[in-house]
Amino acid sequence: MDIESCENIANNLRNEVRYVDSIHSNLKQDEVKKRLEKFRREENGVLVAAKMLDEGVDIPDAEIGINVAASRTRLQLIQRMGRILRKDPKNPYKQPIFHHLVAIPRSHDRIEYEDDLMLLDNDSWIKDTAFKLGLVPIIEPIDQEIEFDKQWEKAAQLQRDLIKGGSAYSANIGTIKIEKIISSIPKKLRIELVNAIKEKFPDMTYYSDKDWIIFLRDFCIEKGVSTSHFDGPFWWVLELAERNPRKLIMILQKGGS
Secondary structure, eight states: OHHHHHHHHHHHTTOOOOOOEETTSSSSSHHHHHHHHHHSSSSOOOEEEESSSSSSSOOTTTEEEEEOOOOOOOHHHHHHHHHHSSBBBBTTTOOOOOOOOOOOOOGGGGGHHHHHHHHHHHHHHHHHHHHHTTTTOOOOOOTSSSOOHHHHHHHHHHHHHHHTTTTTEEEETTTEEEEHHHHHHHHHHHHHHHHHHHHTTTTOOOOOHHHHHHHHHHHHHHHTGGGGOOHHHHHHHHHHHTHHHHHHHHHHSSSOO
């Protein structure tokens, strides 16, 4: 998000990668163009940018994007993904990958309660953004020393306890009330959703985020409805149900009018 961080990342990468360059607003336009052209001519390498690639600059041959910005602006994330994920007419075999990094404090650095909710808030926001773009995110810890699964489950249990008490709080969404989330989905659509869940998940056991994202995406396409019916807060409802179809059905049938 800033020039200092941009140059710091580039300088560190120069110890590992043969070709590394950076572009930012301190450079004259001619120099930015020169560096972009050089990057395009290289067989491989890394280009580090501070906001410069958000709008109006296409690098269709770039195959891997890594977003390290802490910004929570959905439009900005989508723009950055677009720089990498869009098709390259000159390379029909391109298989782009986009990484969005989320910082997770180690257990001895964590602030109880606050960091737990922030972790879940980030998780919900990322899944919601991917869902609206028709993508399926894969969550992978980079640092194996961080016990991500344990931290995530502890945070998830806190969230479930808060929601069972009537409401929870999301830094991105605000106060979350299950009744309001469920009632925002039209009753007819809720009935259709329950029937679809029973048909898709007859064994009623635990399912992964990936399974649910694919299911909800296909459901919206089949019914011809907007994904906005399952906006950000819905992922908190899914977590309350512990991704269990039976529990989710109970919540959908109980909540709303």
